[in-house]
Amino acid sequence: MEFIISSKSKKPIYEQIVTQIKELILKGALKEGDSLPAIRSFAKSLRVSVITVQKAYEILQREGFIDSAVGRGTFVSSQDMEKVREACFQTIKVKLGEIVHESKINGISFDEMIDLLKNLYDKGAK
Amino acid sequence: MEFIISSKSKKPIYEQIVTQIKELILKGALKEGDSLPAIRSFAKSLRVSVITVQKAYEILQREGFIDSAVGRGTFVSSQDMEKVREACFQTIKVKLGEIVHESKINGISFDEMIDLLKNLYDKGAK
Amino acid sequence: MEFIISSKSKKPIYEQIVTQIKELILKGALKEGDSLPAIRSFAKSLRVSVITVQKAYEILQREGFIDSAVGRGTFVSSQDMEKVREACFQTIKVKLGEIVHESKINGISFDEMIDLLKNLYDKGAK
Amino acid sequence: MEFIISSKSKKPIYEQIVTQIKELILKGALKEGDSLPAIRSFAKSLRVSVITVQKAYEILQREGFIDSAVGRGTFVSSQDMEKVREACFQTIKVKLGEIVHESKINGISFDEMIDLLKNLYDKGAK
DNA sequence: GTGGTCTAGACCACC
DNA sequence: GTGGTCTAGACCACG
Secondary structure, three states, X not given: OOOOOOOOOOOOHHHHHXXXXXXXXXXXXXXXXXXXXXXXXXXXXXOOOHHHHHHHHHHXXXXXXXXXEOXXXXXXXXXXXXXXXXXXXXXXXXXXXXXXXXXXXXXXXXXXXXXXXXXXXXXOOO | OOOOOOOXXXXXXXXXXXXXHHHHHHHOOOOOOOEEXXXXXXXXXXXXXXXXXXXXXXXXXXXXXXXXEOOOEEEEOOXXXXXXXXXXXXXXXXXXXXXHHHHXXXXXXXXXXXXXXXXXXXXXXX | OOXXXXXXXXXXXXXXXXXXXXXXXXXXXXXXXXXXXOHHHHHHHHOOOHHHHHHHHHHHHHOOOEEEEOOOEEEEOOOOHHHHHHHHHHHHHHHHHHHXXXXXXXXXXXXXXXXXXXXXXXXXXX | OOOOOOOOOOOOHHHHHHHHHHHHHHHOOOOOOOEEOOHHHHHHHHOXXXXXXXXXXXXXXXXXXXXXXXXXXXXXXXXXXXXHHHHHHHHHHHHHHHHHHHHHHOOOOHHHHHHHHHHHHHHOOO
C-alpha cells in the first residue's frame, strides 16, 4: 500500500489516512476480510503519531468500513456498496451545490462549467 | 443588508462575513464608494464581537475589496472585475478537481455529474 | 491655490494639508506676509471638517511657518530658509537610510539605486 | 534569533515582527522548512501578547512566507525569490519617488542625493 | 504540546 | 463618531 501524507495540506493528517483507506476499499484494492496494518507499525511507516492512526481507525470503524478485534488486528468489514455509493453521491451533491452557487455569483456560465468538468474528467482518464 | 451568521457552521464567523460581503460586491449590490456598516454597530447587529467583524474587514482590505480610513469609515474600493473573476475561476477549478477525483473512485459517471450539475444550475435559476 | 485631498491616501488629511502648504511656502508661491484662507471657507472648499484644517494650521504655527492673529486671519511668517532646508535634509537622510537598509537585504545594488534615482529625478524635470 | 521590539516606535509591534522575520528569510538565515518559534513561547520571550505574534504570523502566511499547521507548528515555506525581489523593488521605487519629490521642493540637487546615498551605502558595508 | 477562533475591554489617532 | 492596536483570557481541534 502506498500512502501519501502531506504536512503541507490544510487537511488534518488523520483525515488524509481515512480518505486514502476508504479509496482503497472502494476501488477494491482492499476487500472484505483483508487485514489493515497494525497501528504502531503503520504509524511508524507513515512517520506520524500512533494517536493519529488510532483516530483514523476509530472513524473508519464508526462509519462501518473496518472492524477491530482486540488482539487479532483490524479488518475490512463487509460493505453495502450501494449504501456507500449513495452516501458519497449526497456529499458530492452538496459540494457541487456550493460550487454552482459561487459560479453564478461570478458569472461563470453553465457551458463553462461543463467544459471545465469535461477537461477534469478526461485528464484523469489517462 | 441581510446577513446570516451561523455559529453552527464549521466556517469561522469572520469568514462568513467575508464571503457574504464579497458576494454583495460581485453581484453589484455594493458598488464602488458605497460605505459599509461601522464595525461596532455591525458587530452589535450581528451579535458578534467587534474583533470578529474587524478581522473580516481586514481580510477584505488585504484582498483589495474595501478600504478603511480611520475617522471616516469603510468603503467599497474599485474592483478589477476581470482579475477577480479569474481568481475565482481558479479556485473553482481546484474544488471541482477534488470532486471529480472522488466521483471516479465511487464510480459516478461523467453523465451522472452532468445531470447533477444541470439540476443544480437550473434550480437556482428559478 | 490648488489643493488635492485624497481620502484614499493612508496619510491623515490634516497632514496632507500641512505638507501642501509647506510646499507652497518653500517653492515661493506663498511669501512672508501673504494671507492664508480663513479656516471655515478653506474647510468648505476642501470638503473637510473645520477641525481638520484647524489642526493643520496649528501644526504649521507650531513649526513657525505661519502666524495667526485673532480676528485678522492667518499669515505666512518669515522663514529662516537655511534652517528649514537643513531640517528637511535630515528627515530625507533618515528615510533614505531605511530604503538603503531594505535594498541591501533584497540584494539591490548601489548602481541599481543610482539608476532608479536618476530616472525619478529626470522624470519630474519635464 | 535576536529580535528587537520597540513599543516606542510608531510602527505597530506585529509589523516589527513581520519585517524582522522577512529579513531573516531574505538574508537566508531562515531557510525553507525551518521552524519558527511557537506563538506562545515567542510571545513570552518578546514580552508581548500571544495575539500580537499570531497576527504577525498570519500576515506572513497570507503573503506566502510561512505555513502554519495546527498541532505541528509554523514553518518557512518555499520562496519565489525573484517574485519577492520584484515586489520589494516596486515598493522601494515608490518610496524613493516621494523622497525625490520632497528633495526637489527643498532645492536638494541630484548630486547631493547621490552623495547622501553613497554615504549610506558605504556605512553599512563595514 | 501546537495553532485557530472568539470573547470583552482598553487606549489611541483621526474626523 | 470612526478604525487601528494591544491586552488577557477562554475553548477547540490536532498531534
